[in-house]
Amino acid sequence: MDCKEINKMIPAFLNKELSGRELDDFMEHISKCPECKEELSIQFLVLEGMVSLQDGNTFDLRKRLDKQLDEARRKIRIRKGVHFFVYGLEILAIITMIIIIVLIMVL
């Protein structure tokens, strides 16, 4: 994915509308590309800054962006964990099947 595509995804990320593969690609790009990270920071500050001004709530916006990035990373980790678990179950099912076939042949 290139910077142009990532830039288009920033509003969706900030609205927490990205999921699965998209979120994965987005986070990977952001972690490697300082330009897109900067663009994300700017859009976040603009968006959250306006909300905060309305609320009169101006606590550390950078920290909030870091928190949102952490949440996204956690989401990806959980998703990967689930995949790993499902993969493990599939292997277990295959092994069980092999054992049954072997037992049928032996007995």
Ligand SMILES: [Zn+2]
């Ligand atoms: Zn980029």
